Amino acid sequence: MFDPCYMQPINKEELRQKAELKSKVLSSIGHHKVECPACQSVATVIGKEIGASKIENGEYEVVVRRSVIPTEFDCIACGLKIRGYPQLVAAKIGDYYTRRTTYSPQDYYGLIDPSDFDPSEYYGEEFNNE
Numbered sequence: 392m393f394d395p396c397y398m399q400p401i402n403k404e405e406l407r408q409k410a411e412l413k414s415k416v417l418s419s420i421g422h423h424k425v426e427c428p429a430c431q432s433v434a435t436v437i438g439k440e441i442g443a444s445k446i447e448n449g450e451y452e453v454v455v456r457r458s459v460i461p462t463e464f465d466c467i468a469c470g471l472k473i474r475g476y477p478q479l480v481a482a483k484i485g486d487y488y489t490r491r492t493t494y495s496p497q498d499y500y501g502l503i504d505p506s507d508f509d510p511s512e513y514y515g516e517e518f519n520n521e
Contacts, residue, residue, distance in 0.1 A: 403430075403468075406432070406467070406468040406469070407430075407432045407433075407468050409467060409468070410427075410432045410433050410434065410466065410467040410468035411432070411433045413467050414433045414434065414435050414467075417435045417437075418435065421437060421490060422435035422436065422437045423435060423436050423437070423438075423459070423461070423488045423490075425464070425484050426484075427466040427468065427469060427471060428471075428482045428483060428484060429466065429469050429471045430466065430468050430469040430471070432466060432467075432468035432469065433468075434464060434465060434466035434467070434468070434471070435464070435465055436461035436462075436463065436464045436465075436479065436484060436488075437459075437461065437462070437463050438459045438460045438461040438462040438463070438476075438488075439459065439460055439462055440457040440458070440459055440490065441457075441458050441459065441460050441487075442457070442458045444456065444457050445457075448496075451495070451496075452493050452494065452495060452496070453493070453494045453495070453496055453499040453500075454491060454492070454493050454494075455491070455492045455493075455494065455499075456489050456490070456491050456492075457489065457490045457492075458487050458488075458489055458490075459487060459488050459489065459490050460476060460487055461476065461479050461484070461485055461486070461487070461488070462474070462475065462476055462479070464479055464482070464484055
C-alpha cells in the first residue's frame with residue numbers, strides 16, 4: 392500500500408493505531424465503534440435516532456438512551472466508506488446501537504439556580520421598564 396501523495400509505503404499498523412485514536416474521538420460525538428469488514432481495524436458508524444427516548448432519572452444525573460439505525464460507515468485505516476442501511480446490513484455492520492447521553496438534572500429540566508438567576512435576562516427590557 393502506498394501513500395498517493397508521496398508514493399511511500401504506508402505502515403498498516405500505524406494506520407490501525409490512527410484509526411483507533413480517531414474512533415475514540417468520534418465515539419464521544421455520536422459515532423459508534425465497529426470492526427471494519429475489510430481490514431478488521433476499529434472503524435465507526437453513525438446513523439439516525441429512531442423510536443422514543445428511554446429516560447432514567449438518577450439523583451445526580453439524567454440518562455437518555457436512544458436507538459440508532461446506522462446509515463454511514465467510515466474506516467480510517469483502509470479508507471472504506473459505506474453509505475446506506477441496506478449496504479451496511481450486507482456488510483454485517485448494520486446492527487442497531489444505543490446512544491447514551493448523560494445530563495445534570497439542571498440541564499435536562501432547564502432548572503435555574505436561584506443564586507445565578509438574573510431577572511433582567513429572563514424578562515428582558517420589560518423588567519427595567521417602569
